[in-house]
Amino acid sequence: RKEVExxxxxxxxxxxxxxxxxxxxxxxxxxxxxxxxxxxxxxxxLLMSVYSSGNEDGRFxxxxxxxxxxISLLIRDSKLSDSATYLCVVNGVxxxxxxxxxxxxxxxxxxx
Amino acid sequence: EPEVTQTxxxxxxxMGQEVILRCVPISNHLYFYWYRQILGQKVEFLxxxxxxxxxxxxxIFDDQFSVERPDGSNFTLKIRSTKxxxxxxxxxxxxxxxxxxxxxxxxxxxLVL
Numbered sequence: 001r002k003e004v005e006x007x008x009x010x011x012x013x014x015x016x017x018x019x020x021x022x023x024x025x026x027x028x029x030x031x032x033x034x035x036x037x038x039x040x041x042x043x044x045x046l047l048m049s050v051y052s053s054g055n056e057d058g059r060f061x062x063x064x065x066x067x068x069x070x071i072s073l074l075i076r077d078s079k080l081s082d083s084a085t086y087l088c089v090v091n092g093v094x095x096x097x098x099x100x101x102x103x104x105x106x107x108x109x110x111x112x
Numbered sequence: 113e114p115e116v117t118q119t120x121x122x123x124x125x126x127m128g129q130e131v132i133l134r135c136v137p138i139s140n141h142l143y144f145y146w147y148r149q150i151l152g153q154k155v156e157f158l159x160x161x162x163x164x165x166x167x168x169x170x171x172i173f174d175d176q177f178s179v180e181r182p183d184g185s186n187f188t189l190k191i192r193s194t195k196x197x198x199x200x201x202x203x204x205x206x207x208x209x210x211x212x213x214x215x216x217x218x219x220x221x222x223l224v225l
Contacts, residue, residue: 032212042218043203043217044216046214049212098214099170100147100157102154102155104153
């Protein structure tokens with residue numbers, strides 16, 4: 001089983017649509033969870049951390065289910081500028097450092 | 113807003129040559145990282161660095177790779193003898209006291225011919 005698994009997409013959605021991405025992770029000892037966004041040939045940028053209680057940041061909502069080892073991201077009222085690859089990222093703190101483990105990413109294309 | 117910077121943005125080198133990739137992490141951060149992303153593939157962890165020593169490294173980070181923090185601001189990745197398969201985007205990242213969130217630099221695109 002892959003350490004972090006995501007549907008690669010692409011998800012093609014019209015502007016204003018709601019879209020959901022899912023992710024599963026294999027290491028039950030993982031400590032922290034994130035969604036990063038990556039534009040073509042650019043660096044990953046932190047979108048939001050993911051907490052067990054669920055958290056929201058504007059149009060973005062993230063959920064974590066530790067029992068199922070499942071993470072989700074919901075984007076409401078999608079904009080053209082949301083077009084990017086969304087990376088599910090897991091961090092298991094080991095020793096004195098933190099190793100981020102990335103999924104392959106889910107590509108989103110928002111269209112007019 | 114403080115950000116991680118990297119130089120050069122692009123580097124082309126011949127197989128077998130040494131390259132040094134440079135990074136300036138966010139100034140009050142204590143944890144430093146290198147990741148790489150081969151074109152079309154996922155971002156992969158290479159190494160983490162804290163308190164002037166390597167805290168963790170991946171299988172990719174073999175004897176050809178080394179990291180250094182030569183002064184209070186720079187963090188470098190050296191590849192001693194580059195191979196064709198080292199061609200990738202190399203990202204530096206840094207993190208603060210929380211040990212959680214990591215902020216990435218814009219990357220250096222390395223092409224080995």
